[in-house]
Amino acid sequence: MGWYTSFIAALAFLAVGVIFSPETFGSLTNGENSEKLSIFLKLAHLLSFATAWGAALWATFIGGIIMFKNLPRHQFGNLQSKMFPAYFTLVGSCCAISLSAFGYLHPWKSSALVDKYQLGFLLSAFAFNLTNLFVFTPMTINMMKQRHKVERENNIGDEVGWSKNREKAKTIPKLAAMNKKFGMIHGLSSLANILSFGSLAMHSWYLAGKLNL
DSSP: OTHHHHHHHHHHHHHHHHHHOGGGGOOOOSSHHHHHHHHHHHHHHHHHHHHHHHHHHHIIIIIHHHHHHHSOHHHHHHHHHHHHHHHHHHHHHHHHHHHHHHHHHSOGGGOOHHHHHHHHHHHHHHHHHHHIIIIIHHHHHHHHHHHHHHHHHTTOSSSSSSHHHHHHHTTOHHHHHHHHHHHHHHHHHHHHHHHHHHHHHHHHHHHHHHOOO
């Protein structure tokens, strides 16, 4: 996974540390510096959350669907294998920053119950993205490459959509087994992504209630 493995791990430890031991990183005391720090943390939280929310919305419901419907399947798969690690790294990093900022502004020990729920939602979104980045995405990419090899041997993969794969799988047990395994892994990855998006959606509802327009 390279450098971003260490980066994500560092953000994870930072987020957990800020939530459960904010005094380690200083405290928000009265004064002008405190007010500036509070504004900075709120801005970091809002921008990171908005980036994670927007990226998840686009990748899940718009960009991926458009590409699937218009690109040859192997080209689409190869492109997704490059995009998904970057996508989960981006969203995971933004969730960690948002979680850290929110945790500092709302320390666990003194937070109201509604704020603790929000910390839980942000932590869940972060955890689901980590699971996708380090578990499901590598498994999906590996399974995809194996299946692409079998499909190329049977002269399929350049079409748009699944029609030829499904037809061939009826007469090629190996391909049928690969389709089943790929579907299971990809389904778990999609579920984790949807749960992450749902957690972010719950936090967006909380933020909307805080706005004074």
